[in-house]
Amino acid sequence: xxxxxxxxxxxxxxxxxxxxxxxxxxxxxxxxxxxxxxxxxxxxxxxxxxxxxxxxxxxxxxxxxxxxxxxxxxxxxxxxxxxxxxxxxxxxxxxxxxxxxxxxxxxxxxxxxxxxxxxxxxxxxxxxxxxxxxxxxxxxxxxxxxxxxxxxxxxxxxxxxxxxxxxxxxxxxxxxxxxxxxxxxxxxxxxxxxxxxxxxxxxxxxxxxxxxxxxxxxxxxxxxxxxxxxxxxxxxxxxxxxxxxxxxxxxxxxxxxxxxxxxxxxxxxxxxxxxxxxxxxxxxxxxxxxxxxxxxxxxxxxxxxxxxxxxxxxxxxxxxxxxxxxxxxxxxxxxxxxxxxxxxxxxxxxxxxxxxxxxxxxxxxxxxxxxxxxxxxxxxxxxxxxxxxxxxxxxxxxxxxxxxxxxxxxxxxxxxxxxxxxxxxxxxxxxxxxxxxxxxxxxxxxxxxxxxxxxxxxxxxxxxxxx
Numbered sequence: 001x002x003x004x005x006x007x008x009x010x011x012x013x014x015x016x017x018x019x020x021x022x023x024x025x026x027x028x029x030x031x032x033x034x035x036x037x038x039x040x041x042x043x044x045x046x047x048x049x050x051x052x053x054x055x056x057x058x059x060x061x062x063x064x065x066x067x068x069x070x071x072x073x074x075x076x077x078x079x080x081x082x083x084x085x086x087x088x089x090x091x092x093x094x095x096x097x098x099x100x101x102x103x104x105x106x107x108x109x110x111x112x113x114x115x116x117x118x119x120x121x122x123x124x125x126x127x128x129x130x131x132x133x134x135x136x137x138x139x140x141x142x143x144x145x146x147x148x149x150x151x152x153x154x155x156x157x158x159x160x161x162x163x164x165x166x167x168x169x170x171x172x173x174x175x176x177x178x179x180x181x182x183x184x185x186x187x188x189x190x191x192x193x194x195x196x197x198x199x200x201x202x203x204x205x206x207x208x209x210x211x212x213x214x215x216x217x218x219x220x221x222x223x224x225x226x227x228x229x230x231x232x233x234x235x236x237x238x239x240x241x242x243x244x245x246x247x248x249x250x251x252x253x254x255x256x257x258x259x260x261x262x263x264x265x266x267x268x269x270x271x272x273x274x275x276x277x278x279x280x281x282x283x284x285x286x287x288x289x290x291x292x293x294x295x296x297x298x299x300x301x302x303x304x305x306x307x308x309x310x311x312x313x314x315x316x317x318x319x320x321x322x323x324x325x326x327x328x329x330x331x332x333x334x335x336x337x338x339x340x341x342x343x344x345x346x347x348x349x350x351x352x353x354x355x356x357x358x359x360x361x362x363x364x365x366x367x368x369x370x371x372x373x374x375x376x377x378x379x380x381x382x383x384x385x386x387x388x389x390x391x392x393x394x395x396x397x398x399x400x401x402x403x404x405x406x407x408x409x410x411x412x413x414x415x416x417x418x419x420x421x422x423x424x425x426x427x428x429x430x431x432x433x434x435x436x437x438x439x440x441x442x443x444x445x446x447x448x449x450x451x452x453x454x455x456x457x458x459x460x461x462x463x464x465x466x467x
Contacts, residue, residue, distance in 0.1 A: 036247045041167050044240050048163040049156065051241025058148075058155040065141075065148035072141035075134030078127040087118040120313040121327075127306045129335075132298030140291040147284045153277040157456035159239075164447045166236040171254050172440040173229035179436065180222040183429050186404075187215045190411070190421055214422060254439045256390050259446055261383070261453075268376045268453060275454025276372060282365040289358035296350040302339040308332065372452070379449040386442035393435035400424075400431035 039047070049055060092115075096108035128134060194208045237244050262268045273279055309332050314325045340347065407424035410416030450456050 036249060037242060038249045038251050039167075039240075040251045041164065044167050044236070045160055045163050047242065048159055048240035052159045052163075052239070053241070054155055055152075055159055058152040062145075062148045062152050065145040069138070069141045069145050072134075072138045075131060075137055076128050078125060081124045083120075083122045083124070085118075085120040085122075089114045089116055089118070115315040116317045118313070118315045120311065122312075123310040125308040126336075128303070129306055130302065130304040132301050133295050133303070136291050136295035136298050140288050140295060143284050143288040143291060147281050147288065150277040150281040150284065154281070157277065157451055157454075160456045161447050161451045163236075163239050165444055166232070166239045167250065167252070168254065168440060168443050168447075169232040170229070170236050170248075170250055171252070172436060173225065173232045174250075175254060175436050176433070177222065177225045177229055179429065179432050180218060180225050183425065184215055184218050184222065186425060187218065190408070190425075191215060210422065214425070254436065254443065256439050256442060258387075261380070261449065263380075265373075265377055265380065268380060269373050272372050272376050272453050273369065277454070278368060279365070279372070282361060282368060285361045286358060286365065289354060289361050293351060293354040293358065296347065296354045299340060299343075299347045299350070302337055305336040307334050307336055375452045376449075379445065379452045383442065383445040383449050386438055386445050389438035390435070390442055393431065393438050397428075397431040397435045400428040404428045 092112045094110045094112050096110055098108060191208065191212055191214075194210075233248055234244065237246070237248060242248070262271065310329065311331070312327045312329045314327050316322070316325045404424040404427070407416055407420050411421045447456075
C-alpha cells in the first residue's frame with residue numbers, strides 16, 4: 001500500500017472516531033427529544049434529577065462551599081510572593097556635603113547619589129505559626145459545606161416530590177378525559193335508544209330531547225378536561241426538562257397500593273427528625289454559630305507569623321549594559337507578633353453578636369421541630385382519610401355500574417324513564433370520579449407523607465458530584 005493510501009485510510013479513521021461522540025450524544029438526546037417519549041414514574045424522576053435547574057443551582061452552591069473550605073485553609077498555609085520593581089530616574093537625587101577639601105567648610109557641594117536605572121527583585125515568605133481565628137474559620141467552612149450538602153438534599157426532595165405530583169396530575173387528567181368520553185358514549189347510546197323507542201311510539205319526544213341535551217352539556221366539560229390534560233403535560237415536561245415539542249406517553253397508571261408507614265405519631269416524628277434535611281441544616285448551623293463565637297473570641301489572642309525575605313537589587317546608568325551590572329543579594333528572617341490591646345469594644349461586641357446568632361438559630365430549630373410534628377400529623381391524617389375513601393368508593397362504583405346496567409335495560413324495554421336513566425348515569429359518573437380522585441389523593445398524600453418523614457431526600461447526596 002502506498003503512502004498516499006495510508007494517509008487516506010488514516011484520515012477516514014480519524015474522521016469516524018471524531019464523529020462517534022457526536023452520534024452517541026445525538027442518540028442520547030433522542031431519548032428525551034424524539035417524536036415520542038414513553039416514561040415511567042421512576043424514569044421521569046431520574047431525568048428530572050439530571051436536568052432540573054433548581055438542582056443545578058444547588059450543585060453549584062455545593063461546589064462553591066467546597067472551594068470556600070480550600071480558601072479557609074489558606075489562613076494556615078505558607079504564603080509565597082515574588083516582586084519586581086523598576087525605577088527610572090528623571091531628575092537625579094542629590095545630597096549636600098561640606099566642602100572640607102576646598103578649604104571652606106561653610107560651603108556645601110552637591111553630590112548625585114542616584115543612577116539612571118534601579119531594579120529590585122524580591123521573594124517573600126510568610127508562615128502562620130499561631131492563629132486561632134484561622135483555625136476556627138477552617139472548622140466553620142467545613143460546617144458550611146455540610147450545610148450546602150443538606151440544602152442539596154432538601155432541593156432534591158422538593159424536585160422529586162414535584163415531579164411525582166406532576167406525573168400523577170397528568171394521569172388523573174387523562175383519566176378524567178376518559179371518564180367524560182365514556183359518559184358521552186353512554187348518553188349517545190341512550191340517545192339512539194330513545195330515538196328508536198320514539199319511532200316505535202314507546203317513548204315521548206321529551207326523552208329524546210333530554211338525551212340530546214345530556215350529550216351536549218357534557219361536551220364543555222370534556223373540552224375543559226382535555227385542556228387541563230394538555231396543561232398538566234406541559235408542566236410535567238418543564239419539571240423534568242424534556243423537549244416541549246415531544247409527545248409524552250406515561251407508562252404507569254393510577255394504582256392503589258399500600259405503603260409501609262408508622263401509624264404512631266411519635267415513631268413518625270422521630271423518623272422525620274432523624275431524616276429531614278432541614279433539621280440537619282439547622283443543627284449544623286448551630287455548630288457553625290458556635291464556631292463563629294470561637295472565631296470572634298480568637299481575635300483576643302496573639303497571631304504569630306514567621307517571615308523571610310530574599311532580595312536582589314542593582315543600579316546602573318544608561319551607558320552600562322544590564323549584563324555587566326552587579327546584583328547583591330540580601331536575606332532576612334524574623335517573627336511577626338500582633339496582639340490587640342484595645343479595639344474600641346469591637347471584639348466583645350462581635351462575640352456577643354455570635355452568641356445571640358446561635359441562640360436565634362436554636363430557637364428556629366425548636367420552631368421547625370414543632371412545625372414538623374404538626375406536618376407529620378396532618379399528612380398522616382390525610383393519608384388515612386384518602387385510604388378510607390378508596391375502600392368506600394371501590395364498593396360504591398361496583399354498585400353504581402350494576403344500577404346503570406339495570407336502569408338502561410329497563411329503559412330499553414320501555415318500563416323505565418329517562419329521568420331514572422339520567423340519575424343512574426349521574427351516580428355512575430360521580431362514583432368513578434370520586435374513586436379516581438380518592439386514588440389520586442392517596443398517591444399525592446403518600447408523596448407528601450414521604451417528604452414529611454424525610455424519605456424523599458436521598459442520603460449521601462454529597463457523593464453526587466464526586467466530592
